[in-house]
Amino acid sequence: MKAELEKIKELLKSAKSAVIAAHIDPDGDTIGSMLALGMMLEQKGLSITLYCADQNPKIYKFLPTADRIKHELPAGAHYDLGFAVDASDASRIGSRIDLKKTAGAVINIDHHPDNTKYGDVNYVARVSSVAELIFDLGKYLKIKMDKNIADCLYTAMITDTGNFRYENTNVKTFMIAAELLKAGVNTHELTTRIYDNKSIPSIKISARALANIKFTPDHKIAWTAVTDDMMRETKAEGEDLIGIVDKLRSIEGVEVAIFFREKGNETKINFRSKDRINVSEIARRFGGGGHIKAAGAVVKGELAKIEDAVVAEAIKYLKASAYLV
Numbered sequence: 001m002k003a004e005l006e007k008i009k010e011l012l013k014s015a016k017s018a019v020i021a022a023h024i025d026p027d028g029d030t031i032g033s034m035l036a037l038g039m040m041l042e043q044k045g046l047s048i049t050l051y052c053a054d055q056n057p058k059i060y061k062f063l064p065t066a067d068r069i070k071h072e073l074p075a076g077a078h079y080d081l082g083f084a085v086d087a088s089d090a091s092r093i094g095s096r097i098d099l100k101k102t103a104g105a106v107i108n109i110d111h112h113p114d115n116t117k118y119g120d121v122n123y124v125a126r127v128s129s130v131a132e133l134i135f136d137l138g139k140y141l142k143i144k145m146d147k148n149i150a151d152c153l154y155t156a157m158i159t160d161t162g163n164f165r166y167e168n169t170n171v172k173t174f175m176i177a178a179e180l181l182k183a184g185v186n187t188h189e190l191t192t193r194i195y196d197n198k199s200i201p202s203i204k205i206s207a208r209a210l211a212n213i214k215f216t217p218d219h220k221i222a223w224t225a226v227t228d229d230m231m232r233e234t235k236a237e238g239e240d241l242i243g244i245v246d247k248l249r250s251i252e253g254v255e256v257a258i259f260f261r262e263k264g265n266e267t268k269i270n271f272r273s274k275d276r277i278n279v280s281e282i283a284r285r286f287g288g289g290g291h292i293k294a295a296g297a298v299v300k301g302e303l304a305k306i307e308d309a310v311v312a313e314a315i316k317y318l319k320a321s322a323y324l325v
């Protein structure tokens with residue numbers, strides 16, 4: 001990774017402006033990493049534009065500089081550098097901007113195993129969160145770690161590791177977390193803001209989803225679906241659905257959890273695996289992708305048909321893995 005860090009350092013020497021792009025349907029890692037990187041590059045004297053095609057979920061709005069995120073760039077805008085954070089492919093930042101045309105050089109900072117190496121620099125490694133890569137970059141650039149940067153990185157880390165519960169959490173993850181606490185992070189305050197701050201619609205929609213839960217006869221696959229009508233009736237928004245699929249996975253004996261969300265003529269699918277099954281393989285069969293234990297896809301068509309097809313494919317995949325009895 002040293003070579004990539006050096007390349008970024010070199011590019012920064014002559015750069016005056018940069019746009020940093022988060023991925024569509026943003027999560028804590030992409031938002032926190034984008035904001036932290038923005039503040040770091042400002043310390044280096046760059047003029048920074050923060051971009052996310054979609055709205056920043058409410059729970060991340062308290063983060064320092066989150067109010068500066070733009071959802072559109074001025075026509076013809078051009079920047080010396082274009083960073084993409086937590087995006088496995090250039091298309092993940094959305095179709096409204098083309099980073100290659102918008103910036104002199106594209107720097108791809110990511111941790112997805114299926115990253116397509118679309119950057120002029122590809123600073124890609126399989127670590128818990130992009131936040132770890134941004135932390136290392138900050139060290140390399142001799143950035144002063146302050147509480148604002150640390151809050152953003154810590155939020156990014158806990159949201160991608162399930163608050164340090166997932167397998168991607170290792171010694172280095174905790175070493176970085178310790179550094180962030182030294183820089184002023186109050187872990188109780190941040191985790192309360194992220195985990196104990198649910199909206200009433202989010203509880204209502206998750207109650208509806210859990211009431212309709214379905215299982216294969218052996219209970220190894222659990223799934224549920226949320227329709228546009230259910231969203232309207234509970235006044236829920238997209239971000240209120242975060243965590244439902246994790247609840248399905250938390251059930252005893254469940255190996256694969258699948259969550260379907262009807263959105264107009266499309267269905268968004270989220271997959272989670274507890275232990276042995278690589279759900280990114282199942283997602284890939286529907287044009288999606290992701291991590292081994294967390295993946296997603298978007299499919300056009302009627303919800304009920306998609307539900308049947310995806311569950312059938314998941315059953316087939318578990319059988320092929322000699323796992324479903």
Ligand SMILES: [Mn+2]
Pocket residue numbers: 029030086111129130160
């Ligand atoms: Mn991530």
